[in-house]
Amino acid sequence: MYKNYFFIFRSIKELFPAIHGKQILDAYTQEKDKLFLHIPLKDKPLFHVIISTNPQQHYITTKDEHHKAKKNTISFFETNLPAKVNSIKIALGDRIIEFTLSNSKLYVVFRGGQSNIYLFDSNNNLHPFKKVEKEERERFLKELPFINFIDSFPLINSFIENEVNESIIRKLPFIGKDIVREADSRTNTFRKNLFSAVDEIINEKIAVYYDENLGKPSFHPAAFISHTLPQEHFLFDNYFNALNKYFTLSFSETKVKNVRKEIEKFLTKTIEALTGKLNNLKGRVDAGTKEKIYHQYGDLLLANIQLLRKGMKEIELEDYSSGEIHKIKLDEKLSPNQNVDRYYDKSRAEKIEFQRSSELLELNAKEYERLIKIRDKFERTEVQEELLQIKKELKMKTQSPQTDDKKDKSSYRHFLIDGKYNIYVGKDSKNNDMLTTKFAKQNDFWFHARSVSGSHVVLRVENTKETVPKNILHKTASVAAFYSKAKTSKLVPVTYTLKKYVVKNARHEPGQVTVTKEKVLLVKPEIPVGCEMVTD
Numbered sequence: 170m171y172k173n174y175f176f177i178f179r180s181i182k183e184l185f186p187a188i189h190g191k192q193i194l195d196a197y198t199q200e201k202d203k204l205f206l207h208i209p210l211k212d213k214p215l216f217h218v219i220i221s222t223n224p225q226q227h228y229i230t231t232k233d234e235h236h237k238a239k240k241n242t243i244s245f246f247e248t249n250l251p252a253k254v255n256s257i258k259i260a261l262g263d264r265i266i267e268f269t270l271s272n273s274k275l276y277v278v279f280r281g282g283q284s285n286i287y288l289f290d291s292n293n294n295l296h297p298f299k300k301v302e303k304e305e306r307e308r309f310l311k312e313l314p315f316i317n318f319i320d321s322f323p324l325i326n327s328f329i330e331n332e333v334n335e336s337i338i339r340k341l342p343f344i345g346k347d348i349v350r351e352a353d354s355r356t357n358t359f360r361k362n363l364f365s366a367v368d369e370i371i372n373e374k375i376a377v378y379y380d381e382n383l384g385k386p387s388f389h390p391a392a393f394i395s396h397t398l399p400q401e402h403f404l405f406d407n408y409f410n411a412l413n414k415y416f417t418l419s420f421s422e423t424k425v426k427n428v429r430k431e432i433e434k435f436l437t438k439t440i441e442a443l444t445g446k447l448n449n450l451k452g453r454v455d456a457g458t459k460e461k462i463y464h465q466y467g468d469l470l471l472a473n474i475q476l477l478r479k480g481m482k483e484i485e486l487e488d489y490s491s492g493e494i495h496k497i498k499l500d501e502k503l504s505p506n507q508n509v510d511r512y513y514d515k516s517r518a519e520k521i522e523f524q525r526s527s528e529l530l531e532l533n534a535k536e537y538e539r540l541i542k543i544r545d546k547f548e549r550t551e552v553q554e555e556l557l558q559i560k561k562e563l564k565m566k567t568q569s570p571q572t573d574d575k576k577d578k579s580s581y582r583h584f585l586i587d588g589k590y591n592i593y594v595g596k597d598s599k600n601n602d603m604l605t606t607k608f609a610k611q612n613d614f615w616f617h618a619r620s621v622s623g624s625h626v627v628l629r630v631e632n633t634k635e636t637v638p639k640n641i642l643h644k645t646a647s648v649a650a651f652y653s654k655a656k657t658s659k660l661v662p663v664t665y666t667l668k669k670y671v672v673k674n675a676r677h678e679p680g681q682v683t684v685t686k687e688k689v690l691l692v693k694p695e696i697p698v699g700c701e702m703v704t705d
Contacts, residue, residue, distance in 0.1 A: 171228060171388045171412055174264055174343035175370040177279070179408050180229050181257045181266055181320070182371065187231075188218070192251045193270065198632070199238040204245065204286055204298050207237070208254070220277055222284040222299060229266070229277065230416075231409045240589075243632045245298055246288045249273045258318035262343045267318045278309070289313075300634040322371060326364060335359055347389065354395040369393065375411035378402035379418050386418035428556045429547075435565055436544050443537050450530040458523035460516050466497050467512035470505070477505035581608070582624075583703040584648060584696075590641050591629040591703075594652050598680030601625040602673065605682060611669040614642065616649035619662040619689060623653025625680075627668065643692055650694035663690050 170176065188208050195207040206218040217235040221228050252270035259266050264279035274289045286298035287309065295306060338360070339349050348370075352362035369390040376391040378399055388411065389396055391404055405411035469486045470477065476484065483498045499508050547559050581604055582594035593608065595601035605625050609615060614628035614637065626649040630637060642665065650661035670686045677683070696702075 170345075170347050171415060172264075172279070173345050173347065173370065174259075174262070175348075175367050176408065177229070177264055177266070178259050178322070179371045180412075181259055182322075183408050184218070184229070184231065185257045185320070187216075188254045188257075190253060190255075192253050194251045195237070196245045196247075196250060197237065197242050198245065198298075199242045202284075202299070205235065205237070207235075220286060222277075222279075222286060224282045224284055227279045227284045228412065230412050241631055242589075243635050246273075246275075246296060249288060249290055249296075256320065258320045261317040261319050262341070263316065264343070265316060265318075276309075276313075322368075326367075330360075338363070347395075351393050351395045366390075366393070375405045375408065376402050377405065377411050377414045377418065379422070385422060386415050388412070388415045425551065425556065428560065429551075431565070432547055432556060432560055432563065435563060436540065436547065439563075440537070440540050440544070443533060443540065447530065447533050447537060450526055450533060453526045454523070454530050458519055460520040460523065463512050463516035463519055466495065467509055467516060469495060470497065470509045470512060474505050474509065477508060479504050580604075582652075584700050585703050586641055586644050586697075587699045590637070590645075591631075592645050592648060592700075593627045593629070594648060595625040595680075598678075601680045605668065605671055606673055609668040609671075611667070613668045614645065614665055615668045615671050615684075616645055616663055616665045617684075618650050618653030618655050618694075619664045621654040621661075622680075623649065623655070625682075626652070643690060644697040644700055646690040646692040647695050647697045648700065650692055651696060653694070656694045658694060660691050661694050663692055664688070665690060 187210065191208050191210060193206050193208050195205075197205055197207075199205065202221055202223040204220045204222070206220070208216055208218055210216045213233050215234040215236065217232045219230050219232060219235075221230075249270075249272055252272050254268060254270060256269040257266065258269075266277040266279075268275035268277070272291055276287045276289065278285050278287070283301075283305065285301060288296040290296065295310060297306065338344065344363070348363065348366050351366045352359050355362040355365070357365075369392045374391040375388065376393075376396070376398055377386065377388050378401060379385075380387040381399070387396065391398065403411075403414055405414065465488070469488060470484075473484075473486050476486075477499070480501045481499050482501050483496060485494055485496050487494050497512075500511060503511060543559060543562060547556070550556060550559075580596075581600065582596065584592045584594070586592060593604060595604040601624060604627055605615065609627045610630070612630050612633045614630065616626040616628065617623060626645060628637070628641070628645045646663040646665060649663050649665075650656065650658075653661065655661045664684060664687045666684055666687045670684060672683045672685070673681070674683075
């Protein structure tokens with residue numbers, strides 16, 4: 170419910186006194202769909218407003234102390250910052266927030282898949298945070314002059330009061346099903362109940378807790394009678410403190426789900442593999458051992474060694490103690506003595522192998538029983554601590570998602586341009602192929618010195634919505650020229666394009682590719698100023 174229109178109104182009502190008249194020094198992103206606004210306060214120099222435009226999880230929150238990442242950050246609206254915050258308002262009946270700044274206006278739009286942030290500068294230019302189609306941008310510009318932005322709760326009440334038809338009020342998108350359900354739960358008229366519920370959203374304590382029935386965290390006014398508060402719950406006077414607690418509970422829930430999924434996958438795979446192994450071992454043990462028969466064949470061959478000749482494939486011999494005739498296979502490449510030794514060796518090997526199979530069957534049967542008990546315990550618990558203990562019992566290794574990526578990066582020469590742009594350089598033909606076909610992403614830039622052999626060079630594009638400056642392209646081209654056979658030339662033509670236009674097929678030799686939609690830069694082969702090698 171934290172995304173409800175009235176809770177968003179509450180968020181700006183609580184936020185404005187804190188940042189009114191303060192400067193937005195920086196606007197940047199270091200996580201997908203999130204914009205960080207650095208607004209230093211007197212006692213909180215690292216105070217940030219964080220805006221999420223994730224279609225499924227959009228919100229505004231605050232953080233008293235946030236440190237900007239040193240790498241992989243992208244700045245926005247730089248030409249309009251710093252700027253002082255003069256006012257914050259919300260669209261009447263719509264989840265659009267307007268920050269009026271000293272030199273521009275910032276609009277936060279919460280509309281599902283179209284959620285975005287726009288800066289409208291003094292020259293009437295619109296700068297989006299997330300890339301949008303031209304039609305969507307123009308549609309927002311046309312809509313903007315007709316939006317009524319407010320910062321007063323009575324205006325919202327008036328808006329609802331002016332609508333006579335109750336059935337229409339119930340269907341107003343900004344009201345929401347939760348509020349309608351709450352209003353229906355109370356004893357007064359629907360309209361009075363609605364005003365009371367809205368007032369509680371904006372002014373009363375907020376309850377946050379994990380709802381066992383729904384299997385997820387809950388966020389709503391503590392006074393709502395349509396919700397029964399569990400014994401363990403948290404009450405907040407401040408919207409942002411409540412929201413941060415809600416996300417903490419959500420994170421814990423997500424972590425539990427991920428751990429459960431990880432353990433379940435491990436158990437299923439391990440038990441399945443162990444079952445197959447047990448079936449094979451049991452079949453082997455049930456078949457018995459051929460130790461005695463192989464030793465008997467060795468004795469018969471030794472007793473009749475005078476009948477054996479090299480080149481024979483088999484021989485029939487009688488066991489005088491039983492009168493039984495045995496047809497014994499021979500290795501035609503071996504001498505008579507070697508064929509005798511071969512059967513004695515097979516007898517010894519059969520004894521060892523059968524004994525080992527019996528031991529393995531017993532060990533694996535015990536491990537199977539252990540895993541089944543762990544699986545039973547796993548299926549009965551939802552507690553994070555118990556799940557982590559189960560993971561420990563299973564000796565499951567937790568591997569960081571970044572491990573493989575770091576390993577991949579370490580395979581190539583790595584440079585950092587201007588402290589921000591990462592470029593990777595192949596070391597040889599096979600390494601070039603790995604860099605281009607396995608490591609590079611579709612919208613990374615790809616470089617290669619033209620008409621000469623040399624390294625493939627990839628300029629990593631962290632944010633496809635950001636235009637890579639021309640000087641960065643030139644610097645990367647210089648590195649590509651430097652790692653080529655033309656490095657002693659004064660100027661070198663370097664081909665560049667997006668990686669998605671670089672193709673390698675079975676006909677290509679190692680290091681060879683086909684390039685389409687290429688452009689050419691004429692550059693000096695060098696490691697340019699501001700380009701530093703990264704060593705791990």
